[in-house]
Amino acid sequence: MVVKVYGPHCASAKRVLVCLIEKEIEFEVVPINVLEGEHKNPEYLKLQPFGSIPVIQDGDYTLYESRAIMRYYAEKYRSQGVELLGKTIEEKGLIEQWLEVEAQNYHPSAYNLTVHVLFPALLADNTPNPKVIEESEAKLVKVLDIYEERLSKSKYLAGDFFSLADISHLPFTDYIVKYMGKEYLIKDRKHVSAWWDDISSRPSWKKVLELYSPPI
Ligand SMILES: N[C@@H](CCC(=O)N[C@@H](CS)C(=O)NCC(=O)O)C(=O)O
Numbered sequence: 001m002v003v004k005v006y007g008p009h010c011a012s013a014k015r016v017l018v019c020l021i022e023k024e025i026e027f028e029v030v031p032i033n034v035l036e037g038e039h040k041n042p043e044y045l046k047l048q049p050f051g052s053i054p055v056i057q058d059g060d061y062t063l064y065e066s067r068a069i070m071r072y073y074a075e076k077y078r079s080q081g082v083e084l085l086g087k088t089i090e091e092k093g094l095i096e097q098w099l100e101v102e103a104q105n106y107h108p109s110a111y112n113l114t115v116h117v118l119f120p121a122l123l124a125d126n127t128p129n130p131k132v133i134e135e136s137e138a139k140l141v142k143v144l145d146i147y148e149e150r151l152s153k154s155k156y157l158a159g160d161f162f163s164l165a166d167i168s169h170l171p172f173t174d175y176i177v178k179y180m181g182k183e184y185l186i187k188d189r190k191h192v193s194a195w196w197d198d199i200s201s202r203p204s205w206k207k208v209l210e211l212y213s214p215p216i
Contacts, residue, residue: 003073007032007039007053008212011114011171012066016054017212018167019070021204023081029212035121067099070164084164094158098165101157105143110172112136117180137182144185144192151191155198166199174200174209 003020007013008029020027032038032053040051048055048064055064063069074084086092113136116128123129150157157165173196177183187193199205 001059003027004030004057006030006044006047006055006057007034010034010053011175012052013054014171014208014212015066015168016056016069016073017208018170018202018204019073019084019164021207022084022167022202023073023077025073025077025081035119067103067164067168070167071099074164082162084162084167086158086161086163091159091161091163095163095165098157098163099168101143102165102168106140106169107172109136109140109143110176113140113180113182114172114175117182118175137185140185144189147195148189148192151195156195162199162202166195170199170205 003025005013005016005020005027006029008017008031010032017027032044034053038044039048039053044055045051047057047062050064052064054066054069055062056069063072070084078085084095086095112132115122116133116136120126120128147157154160156162157169173186177186177196177200186196
């Protein structure tokens with residue numbers, strides 16, 4: 001069964017696509033244009049009632065929330081492709097910890113920066129808020145200082161092995177490094193910078209960028 005991924009050009013969908021490629025899972029995509037509001041169409045809302053991207057369909061099975069989708073496929077195809085959930089329960093615990101850190105500590109500021117700096121058309125009033133930009137960057141600096149400390153001790157976030165926790169950071173960090181003029185947030189931190197160079201040069205991520213450019 002080929003997995004159907006809705007919204008491949010969106011950042012959160014790219015998280016899912018990298019996971020599928022690393023796990024060698026076949027997929028096809030269904031384009032959803034966020035800037036034209038297609039994620040709020042009644043047909044799409046039947047799949048994702050919150051109107052967010054992505055959603056996957058796998059036969060009769062429908063799943064949304066990008067991190068939940070990654071966890072599902074990493075577990076379902078555990079013995080196929082790259083192991084992304086660790087080899088021991090302790091490794092899995094650390095992966096879960098860093099997935100939560102990404103979702104709760106890293107993502108909110110990275111997302112706010114992305115929307116206010118790059119895609120103000122997604123805001124209700126279409127106007128970037130300099131205060132939100134300043135506060136989001138200040139929060140991200142504190143988070144990245146903790147990452148720098150962590151990555152001075154292990155090559156990847158959960159340990160010396162690549163995992164879902166690293167994948168989860170790819171799409172929004174790419175915006176920070178390439179499009180926002182804020183690459184110093186990553187590049188000025190030696191260990192974060194080395195980690196970023198490593199994970200962003202994986203063939204899976206390069207493939208996703210080659211196939212599906214933004215809008216968001
Ligand atoms: N927690 C959701 C968030 C997804 C998300 O924020 N998607 C963005 C695109 S990257 C979106 O749909 N934005 C439009 C909107 O929420 O109205 C997930 O990880 O799947």
